[in-house]
Amino acid sequence: MTRRNSKKRMGILLASGLVVLFTLLIFGISCYQSTPAPTPSPTPTITEVEISGFAFVPATITIPVGTAVTWFNKDSVAHTVSSREGVFDSGNLSGRATFSYTFAQNGSFEYYCKIHPYMNGEVIVE
Ligand SMILES: [Cu+2]
Secondary structure: OOHHHHHHHHHHHHHHHHHHHHHHHHHHHHHHHOOOOOOOOOOOOOOEEEEOOOOEEOOEEEEOOOEEEEEEEOOOOOEOOEEOOOOOEOOOEOOOOEEEEEEOOOEEEEEEOOOOOOOEEEEEEO
């Protein structure tokens, strides 16, 4: 083996090393650029219903089984949160008062205010 040959070898080694380095760099950049946009997190379950302006807001909510829902009476007058099937009934809920109920069964639960029967709401339990 001549001295020249070993120099050539060193050159090839260096060149291939550079190629590997360059490839890694390109790969790294492309990986960085192709990072997928973060998947939108699922909309959180609404478990709080406001009683505001003689209405349940939101009027309809969808929750998983076993979820507790809290109604918060933001009006200054009394309301009730009364299931149409008699599953739950808050009784008179004075202004600023809250009522909670845990839905252990799935189904659709319609409710209303006994004082103002035109106030309607629904809890869908999935
Ligand atoms: Cu009412």
